[in-house]
Amino acid sequence: MATDAFEHVTYRGRLMDRKTMAFLQAMERRLGYDLTVVQGSYNAGGVSASAGTHDGGGVVDLVSWDHERKVRVARELGGFAWFRADLPGVWGEHVHLGVRSHGRLSPAAQAQQAAFDANPARNGLADNALDQTWRPAPLVTFDYKASTEPPPPPPTRVARARDSLAEAIHALGDAAALLDAAGDDREQAKKQIDDLRELRETARTVLERLPKR
16 A cells, blocks of 8 residues: 555645545545545544544545436445434434445444445444345445645636535535424424535535536
């Protein structure tokens, strides 16, 4: 394995290592657009709902836009990945992914890989439910090589606009999930939730009309 694989870098505004960055860049080439990362790696204690899965390397969260393709491409390239729907009071919808056999996965992330690798596959959550969505057979391991390519060019205005919209959509989902768990003034909270979700759908429509880059 290349010696620089676990050197810490900042990519798409989030902390990770070079191997994880290379994995995301491979996804971007296949998807045809830049990814928006809402949680990186080496984030011990940063998000309690993540239950330690981001404490080590190789694990990131992406915004949920185009989640079916993102999950499939991540799995094709050697990742374990799932779409996480809104969970009231815990998180807004997002794509959670890790790089299989990364080398710096936290114990919680290793358990998620074991769930993904199981036969039948599991969902990587506490309920250990079956995951009946597609995965490659045989399973793939990402082949990292030290990069000799120049760094990617800075994002275009369109890419920055896409990132801003995608992050806003993610933030709206998180806010709606938290409000949904509010114990007081339920009617007012419900109205706020409905307003946030309407805004999120409007933002999604705008996002889908923007060019890929």
